[in-house]
Amino acid sequence: MRVRKFRVHVRLKDNSLVKPVIETNCRSQAQRIVEAQYPGCRVGVIEEL
Numbered sequence: 001m002r003v004r005k006f007r008v009h010v011r012l013k014d015n016s017l018v019k020p021v022i023e024t025n026c027r028s029q030a031q032r033i034v035e036a037q038y039p040g041c042r043v044g045v046i047e048e049l
Contacts, residue, residue, distance in 0.1 A: 006030040009044035021049065 003023050008030055010018050020037070022030040027046050034043055 005049040007047050007049055008034045009046075010034055010038055011042040011044060012038060013040050 003025055006022050006024065006027060007019050008022055010020065012018065018038075020034065022033050024030050024033065027048075030046060031043050035041065
């Protein structure tokens with residue numbers, strides 16, 4: 001499987017926006033990784049790089 005890069009727009013509890021780049025093979029996996037790293041966050045746009 002090919003490793004792809006996703007930039008995930010993450011809104012934190014203090015309403016700040018971070019955009020980590022996650023290297024994984026599918027969007028849902030990238031979303032799960034972000035939710036584990038930033039508990040209580042809201043995941044927005046997931047764009048493929």
